[in-house]
Amino acid sequence: MSRVRLGAIGAGWWATSNHFPLFAARDDVELVGVCGLGPGLEGIRERFGFGFATESAEALLDADLDAVVISTPHDLHHPLAAMALDRGLHVLCEKPMTLRADDAWDLAARAERAGTVFLVPYGWNYKAFTVAAKRMLAAGRIGEIQYALCHMASPTRGLFGSDPTHMLERWNSDTAPDPSTWSSPEHGGGYAHGQVTHSSALLFWLTDLRAATVAGRVLNAGAPVDLFDAGVIRFDNGALGSLSGAATLADGDKYQVDIRLFGTEGVLMIDVERERVTLSRYDGEREEVAITPGDGEYECLVPPARFIELITGASTENNSDVTVAARSVELIEALLRSAAADGAETRVHA
Structure with a gap:
């Protein structure tokens, strides 16, 4: 895999201050699309170089991605991560991964079935x-x-x-x-x-x-x-x-x-x-x-990098x-x- 085709759901405080700058600086990542709400979304797309912006999570997940980063409010993590895993995508999901234990173990089961990388960025x-x-x-x-x-x-x-x-x-x-x-x-x-x-x-x-x-x-x-x-x-x-x-x-x-x-x-x-x-x-x-x-x-510099390295095979940890x-x-x-x-x-x- 020459470049990881990455999408992002959630374009708020933490995503724009930590994750997006790190991914945008990597030569092995292509920022395909960003999903979020609000009038500033187009500006975020331009600032970090995403290919497109949308308010539809489904449209983002169906955009021929390899991986997705989820940085939404806590209570939205489970349904979005589940949709991503069911599409066979690698997932970086912000903490807390979910609010309920049954949802957490549901994602664990889906990740095992998908056979993809799932990482929660605990610095x-x-x-x-x-x-x-x-x-x-x-x-x-x-x-x-x-x-x-x-x-x-x-x-x-x-x-x-x-x-x-x-x-x-x-x-x-x-x-x-x-x-x-x-x-x-x-x-x-x-x-x-x-x-x-x-x-x-x-x-x-x-x-x-x-x-x-x-x-x-x-x-x-x-x-x-x-x-x-x-x-x-x-x-x-x-x-x-x-x-x-x-x-x-x-x-x-x-x-x-x-x-x-x-x-x-x-x-x-x-x-x-x-x-x-x-x-x-x-x-x-x-x-x-x-x-x-x-x-x-x-600081949370290593986890996003490790996510990409796990996908490309550069790391196994x-x-x-x-x-x-x-x-x-x-x-x-x-x-x-x-x-x-x-x-x-x-x-x-x-």
Whole structure:
């Protein structure tokens, strides 16, 4: 394949500030068409060099594509990704992949039938230091995991409270994020869907764990959606876990993603804020991963590139495939169901 014929559904804030510039700069990608709403769509087509613009997702998907990138509001991901997979297309679908566990596993089944690439662009899953941590775990350096801590906090209180000013400035985009995507319960707004999706997907990729039950609580603190999330998890292998999220770091503070894994042979700690990965084994062995200063900051440059490389065969490493994404979705959905049931322990999957 000389050039990947790519279409895009969704032409808002994140698509125009991250994905489109990256794809437009590649010689191995042809931007066939873009689907979106609003009077600015034609300008976006011209700016990035798409062949055509349309408001019809079906017209876009039927345009002799190889692949599609879906960057719509959360609640539209499932039907659009399903249509793309049923046409045999490779799919890059924004996070959260879906809002419901049954929809997530439906996409997993469709992707398996299609035999195509499905990638959800979780940026931290592609950092050199998390890849190094994954290799340590895969080599059995801490033994069987018995306890997992997964925490995330970010300066996003305005975004989930309907004032995206700081996030807009952070990403330097001229397209404001749609508040309904982030602060509307009907469209999957809230910190769990918007941010805990990152930390939980990182956890599941690193460990291959799957949550069995969760007892969760959320707090809106005056916002229309959750700003704080907490859960106690029991994993399929019997391990215990804790999950936490907070939207109220001060603007400009560094993101916190803190994963600590306690196993039968040692402990592995990953801290993106302080940019450290440390292994401490019970036999006295110690190891620390060297991290380039600033590499802990979130960015999403590698996943779109990896998507194309997976399609062309230049890479075989998908660090955020449909299964990783589905395990994140099912945990978040169950946590929110548990919170609505006053914290009752809730099954994550059958």
